Amino acid sequence: MxxxxxxxxxxxxxxxxxxxxxxxxxxxxxxxxxxxxxxxxxxxxxxxxxxxxxxxxxKVRGACNAVFGLSDEDAQKGVCTHSSGNHALSLSYAAGRRGIPCNVVMPRTAPEAKKAAVRGYGGTITECEPSTTSREAVFAEVQAATGGDFVHPYNDxxxxxxxxxxxxxxxxxxxxxxxxxxxxxxxxxxxxxxxxxxxxxxxxxxxxxxxxxxxxxxxxxxxxxxxxxxxxxxxxxxxxxxxxxxxxxxxxxxxxxxxxxxxxxxxxxxxxxxxxxxxxxxxxxxxxxxxxxxxxxxxxxxxxxxxxxxxxxxxxxxxxxxx
Structure with missing residues (x-):
């Protein structure tokens, strides 16, 4: 989306x-x-x-609804998002439950506990600068490279x-x-x-x-x-x-x-x-x-x-x- x-x-x-x-x-x-x-x-x-x-x-509620609502064909490419933390780790959790890839863009200043949780759930992190402009620009590159379904943290x-x-x-x-x-x-x-x-x-x-x-x-x-x-x-x-x-x-x-x-x-x-x-x-x-x-x-x-x-x-x- x-x-x-x-x-x-x-x-x-x-x-x-x-x-x-x-x-x-x-x-x-x-x-x-x-x-x-x-x-x-x-x-x-x-x-x-x-x-x-x-x-x-x-945020696991919205993430699970998006992930488990995907068709099998769309799910094969995985999901991707940008997030300061909780949506990133929630989407990683949901993707892990479904067995599909999850790529997330996170500010480099995001709490280490949240980054560790993303990795623990199997998500892949690309870091960006702590601004909306940076995270959206870096995300565009990640989505282009992966082809994953964009699950926006909230505007979805x-x-x-x-x-x-x-x-x-x-x-x-x-x-x-x-x-x-x-x-x-x-x-x-x-x-x-x-x-x-x-x-x-x-x-x-x-x-x-x-x-x-x-x-x-x-x-x-x-x-x-x-x-x-x-x-x-x-x-x-x-x-x-x-x-x-x-x-x-x-x-x-x-x-x-x-x-x-x-x-x-x-x-x-x-x-x-x-x-x-x-x-x-x-x-x-x-x-x-x-x-x-x-x-x-x-x-x-x-x-x-x-x-x-x-x-x-x-x-x-x-x-x-x-x-």
Whole structure:
């Protein structure tokens, strides 16, 4: 699939088919609660723990839907993508399950833990500079050389439909949610959430959370059109990429607000989660909790679904370590 393909959008039925297709290859992840965070925020928080997902991130949902939806003929050439980490390792996992090649372009600055996971699942890495321009240019060369099917990290209807299965599960696991909040970078998870909830539970408010230092989605939302930053710098390495036309469609039509958090607030939320909930959370998925802690008046008295998107952390470089 090319970035300049017509704007074909996934449907709710596509999401239902995706859930059935990927069921043998993913976990139905648990929902956890924390009395500590409920007391801190005045809200009832329900954490959908995709950090316990296969490959350690929600992105395995969309990756599996794309890989296992390929015809046998198309699958022979394998798949390829560009990604800062979690989509790369998730696509490598899915391709490995199907026994087909996977080539990924990753920034040279991507966490070593994520690079190691890609290789462990059998993926082949080509490194690029840490900018959207570089990764797309290097990717074009890799795809031309391999002929693999391009599974875009988020601007792909198969991926968005797969990510939508997360909120479907959450609505089955928790009754009466008022709000669902998830991180936003390129917008794959948020788009999947919009796709599912706009049909399944249109009364639920959808809020996106973004780092202040990579706030192009926030600025796009306020401006009414896509504003793309090329190489933002943030601890939340999974949220550095800009919105594309498919994800912008869902964000602009279904998201009620985008809220931001500082680097310090993100790190504090990540550390608090490790301490209080005893779960491994990477910086990118600490952003929703950071936003809730920063704006308790928005969430107080509400039942809030919080998507914990991943747990692939470089344990030698935790952000609160001083040396």
């Amino acid at each position: 090319k970035d300049n393909a017509p704007l074909d959008l996934p449907t709710y039925e596509d999401m239902l088919e995706a859930h059935e297709r990927i069921a043998p290859h993913i976990h139905r992840t648990p929902v956890l609660t924390s009395s500590y965070f409920n007391d801190r925020t005045g809200a009832e928080l329900f954490f959908k723990c995709e950090n316990f997902q296969k490959a350690g991130a929600f 209807p198969r991926v968005i439909a797969g990510q939508g299965t997360c909120s479907k599960e959450m609505m089955e696991q928790v009754d009466g949610l008022d709000i669902v909040i998830a991180p936003i970078g390129g917008g794959g998870m948020i788009s999947g959430t919009c796709l599912t909830l706009s049909t399944l539970a249109p009364e639920v408010q959808i809020i996106a959370a973004e780092p202040e230092q990579a706030d192009d989605a926030y600025r796009s939302f306020k401006a009414g059109h896509i504003i793309a930053d090329d190489a933002p710098v943030t601890i939340a390495d999974g949220l550095k990429v800009p919105l594309k036309e498919r994800t912008w469609h869902f964000v602009s039509n279904h998201v009620s607000d985008i809220l931001t958090a500082s680097e310090e607030e993100i790190i504090d939320a990540m550390k608090l989660t490790w301490q209080r909930m005893k779960i491994v959370m990477e910086p990118s998925c600490a952003v929703p909790l950071a936003v809730i802690l920063k704006n308790p008046e928005i969430f107080a008295g509400k039942r809030v679904g919080v998507v914990v998107t991943g747990g692939n952390v470089d344990l030698a470089k935790l952000p609160w370590m001083t040396s």
